[in-house]
Amino acid sequence: MKNNRFNHRLVLRLAIPMILTNISTPLLGLVDTAVLGHLGSANYLAAVALGSLIFSFIFWGFGFLRMGTTGLTAQAFGEIDRGEVLLILFRAIILALIISGFILLASSYISEMSFFLLESSYLVENSAKYYFEIRIWSAPATLCQYVLLGWFLGRQNVRVPLCVVIVTNLSNIGLDIWFVYYLGMHVEGVALASVISEYLGLLIALLFTISVVIKERQHCHFRSLVNIKKLTAMLMINSHIFIRTWCLIFAFAFFTAQGAKLGSVVLAANAVLLNFQNFMAYALDGFAHAAEALVGKAVGEKNKIMFQQVIATAGLWSLNIALMFTFSYSMFGELIINQLTDIQQVRESAYIYLPFLVAMPLVSFICYVLDGVFIGAMMTKEMRNTMLFSLFMVFFPVWYWSQSFENYGLWLAMVMFMLARGLSMIVVFKRKQITGMQKY
Numbered sequence: 001m002k003n004n005r006f007n008h009r010l011v012l013r014l015a016i017p018m019i020l021t022n023i024s025t026p027l028l029g030l031v032d033t034a035v036l037g038h039l040g041s042a043n044y045l046a047a048v049a050l051g052s053l054i055f056s057f058i059f060w061g062f063g064f065l066r067m068g069t070t071g072l073t074a075q076a077f078g079e080i081d082r083g084e085v086l087l088i089l090f091r092a093i094i095l096a097l098i099i100s101g102f103i104l105l106a107s108s109y110i111s112e113m114s115f116f117l118l119e120s121s122y123l124v125e126n127s128a129k130y131y132f133e134i135r136i137w138s139a140p141a142t143l144c145q146y147v148l149l150g151w152f153l154g155r156q157n158v159r160v161p162l163c164v165v166i167v168t169n170l171s172n173i174g175l176d177i178w179f180v181y182y183l184g185m186h187v188e189g190v191a192l193a194s195v196i197s198e199y200l201g202l203l204i205a206l207l208f209t210i211s212v213v214i215k216e217r218q219h220c221h222f223r224s225l226v227n228i229k230k231l232t233a234m235l236m237i238n239s240h241i242f243i244r245t246w247c248l249i250f251a252f253a254f255f256t257a258q259g260a261k262l263g264s265v266v267l268a269a270n271a272v273l274l275n276f277q278n279f280m281a282y283a284l285d286g287f288a289h290a291a292e293a294l295v296g297k298a299v300g301e302k303n304k305i306m307f308q309q310v311i312a313t314a315g316l317w318s319l320n321i322a323l324m325f326t327f328s329y330s331m332f333g334e335l336i337i338n339q340l341t342d343i344q345q346v347r348e349s350a351y352i353y354l355p356f357l358v359a360m361p362l363v364s365f366i367c368y369v370l371d372g373v374f375i376g377a378m379m380t381k382e383m384r385n386t387m388l389f390s391l392f393m394v395f396f397p398v399w400y401w402s403q404s405f406e407n408y409g410l411w412l413a414m415v416m417f418m419l420a421r422g423l424s425m426i427v428v429f430k431r432k433q434i435t436g437m438q439k440y
Helices: 002-036 042-061 064-078 082-105 109-118 122-154 159-182 187-219 228-260 265-302 304-340 344-376 380-401 407-432
Strands: none
Touching: 002 159, 002 265, 002 304, 042 082, 042 109, 042 122, 042 187, 064 082, 064 122, 064 265, 064 344, 082 109, 082 122, 082 187, 082 228, 082 407, 109 122, 122 159, 122 187, 122 265, 159 187, 228 265, 228 380, 228 407, 265 304, 265 344, 265 407, 304 344, 344 380, 344 407, 380 407
16 A cells, blocks of 8 residues: 555545445335235234344344454454364354354244244234244344455455345345245245245355355365364454444334334434435445455454554545535435425434434444454454444443433434444453454
8 A cells, every 4th residue: 555545545445445345235125115015904014013023133143253354354364364264154154054053043043032032913913923923034144244254345345245135135026026926925925035045145145155165275274274273353343343243233123122112203213314325324434344344354464554544544434424424414405304204203203313313323423433442453352342332331321421412312322333333342442452463
C-alpha cells in the first residue's frame, strides 16, 4: 500500500461487493413478503415471518463460523502459509457439520421451545411449524456456506462470495414464484425454495473451493489437521464471537419485547424504524468485512503501516457512509416511513422517534468498523468483553432508569448501547496498543 489512492481502492475493492452481497439479503425478504402477500390470507405471511425469525436467531447465532474463519484465514494468507489456509478451511467445515448435526438432532426441541416463547394464533403457529420442519434441513448448507464465504473473504476474494449469494438469492426468488404461483404451494413452497437455493449456493461455493484445493493441496500436510493448539485457539475464538453475537441478538430481542408491551402501534412503529437500522448495518458491514480481511492480512504479514492505513481508510469510508445515511434519513425519513406503511397511527408514531434513527448512523459506525478490526486482529475476547459491558453496564441500566419515558427511553437505551460499544472498543484498542504484529 504505497500510496493513499491505492489504499482507498484496495478497501473499496473488498467493501463494495460485500455491501452488494449484504443488501441482497433484505431484498430477498421483500420478495418473500410480496409472494405470500398476494395469497389472500395474512396467516401465510405471518407464519413465514415467525419461522424466519426463528432461523434468523439460529443462523445469526452461528455467524462466528464466517467471522472466525475470515480472521484466521486472513492472517495465514498474509503469512503466505498456504497449507494452514487449507487446514483452517477443513477444521471450520468439520465444526460447521458437527453443529449442523446437533441442530438437526435437536430440531424438535428447538421447535417446541421457540413456539412456546413466540406466541401466535393456532393457524399461524401450525403453518409456521410446517415451515420450520422443512427449512431446518437447510442448516448444513447454510453453516457450510458461512465457512466458505468467510474463507474466500479471508483470501481477499470477494467475487466468489458475491457470486454465491447472487445464485442463492436469485434461485430462491425463482423457486418462490414457481412453487407458490405455478405449483399452488403455500408456506411449504417458500420453505422448500429456501432449502434448495441454499444447497445450490453451497454447490457453487464448493466448485470454486475444490479448484483452489486442487491447485494448492501440495502445500497441505493433513497430519496437522488435528492440531490441539490450533483447534483450541479456533474454538476459543469462535466461543468469544458466539457470546458477543448472542448478546447483540438479545439486545434487539429485548428491545422488541419491551416495545410490544407499549402497544401494537408502538411495536409496529419500532419495526418500521428498525428497517432503517438494518439497511444501514448491511452497508456499514461491507467496510467491516473489508477491515477483517485486510487487518488479518496485515497481521500475518507483520505490516504495521498497512495495519494502520486499513483502519484509517475503513474508518473514513464508514464515517462518510454514516453521514450519507444521517442526511438521507433527516431529509427523506418521513417519506420512507410512508412507503413502508399506510397505517396513519403507525406513521405518526414512527415520525416521533425518527430523530433517534437520524442520529444512529453517526453513533454506531465506530462499532461496526471496529468489529471488523477486532476480528481481523483476532481480538475476539476483547470484542466479547466490550459487548458484555455495553449490554449489562449501559443498555440495561439506561433502559431501567428511563422506563418512565416509555418508548423514548427504549430508543435512548439502544442509542447509548451502540455508542458504548464503539467507545469501549476504542478504549480497549488504545489500551492494548495494537501494532498489527499480533497473531492468534
